[in-house]
Amino acid sequence: MDSFKFRCKKILLLGSGELGKELVVEAKRLGLEVIAIDKYDNAPAMQVADHSFVIDMSNKEILYKTIKELNPDFVVPEIEALSIESLKELEKEGIKIVPNARTVEITMNRDKIRDLTSNVLKIKTAKYNYVFEYEDLEKKSIDIGYPLLLKPLMSSSGKGQSLVKCKEDLLVAWSQALANSRGKIVGVILEEFIDFDYEFTLLTVRKENGENVFCEPIGHEQFKGDYQCSWQPMELDQFLIDDAKRITNLILNNLNGAGIYGVEFFVKENEIIFSELSPRPHDTGMVTLVSQNLNEFELHLRAFLNLPIPKITLLKPSASRVILSHGEFTNPSYTGLTESLEVENTKVLIFGKPTAKKGRRMGVVLSSNDDINIARGNADKSANIIQVIS
């Protein structure tokens, strides 16, 4: 009886990128029905889902009507550019938004998550300020001090983010941020540039019963705000891990929704600085597909479906390296795949995106080894052989 009910669960995925694709694969392994939505056709997750639709998810009426008609058991956001008004309304009407509409709203807006973490919870972050009028930009930048980072209030993967070294850089940075801003509110956040020693993601599963369970820290490197490589475990002093866990508990106990969270931290001079978090599988966490007994996609599903999550263990140190496109192509091909697959203990994921753009993430290589440095080297070697071509 119980298993029959479980099998009938219908999941609606909002955003159908590579992270959504892996989530769908795990959902299909459990026999769930999945509908994948995105703004373009044949997106990665659509290729493995039961059904798919192309809609403008930032349009309140369209999103509301689509979800209402499809009537899923769970609405699972994979991206940030969504009409939050629709999600809030649907939640009030009893539709389950993962992890909950308030968390989706707070984490999609850089100002809301800063207000909660820095002002309310008193967690250490980079110094910051918001700017909504160009006239205020220079004065507020002086208050933060150069160099600083200027980011759209709503964006992801480093889009629209600029390093501002002096006041002459402000105009270009402002224009780029507004051009890449996703939401309705046109504004930017200025952040003190933290010259950190390293950064990491603490993947944390929050269970329905309010318990927070931590994965091993994942180290990562970013270029212009976009993820390039990651590895797990990252060696960190225990007191730093403990502090990151303490901060994560503070935030998740406030947000209070079941699912996986990617919580990002900087470490500078033996101090933890909170950066941001996302209430869904994290791009740097794709490494868990090979490193852990339960990967981040299974963990997300099990958490919001309220299924058991036995002990999470690291099976083998592992690393990831992204495969980027260097040009713009429709229906791209890939060279070097055969050679790259020859690298031992290595898995190549090609996301199947229908178009390649300069700098767009098209795949990832995952590699495991008892020695994390060998895993990292093998992931790099294998990824670098692959070329995205027309």
Ligand SMILES: Nc1ncnc2c1ncn2[C@@H]1O[C@H](COP(=O)(O)OP(=O)(O)O)[C@@H](O)[C@H]1O
């Ligand atoms: N205040 C900062 N100081 C230094 N580096 C930063 C700062 N904010 C962001 N970064 C760098 O840019 C990356 C992306 O920024 P983040 O705020 O996480 O944006 P996104 O939402 O696009 O992931 C970070 O992982 C880090 O490498």
Ligand SMILES: [Mg+2]
């Ligand atoms: Mg980030």
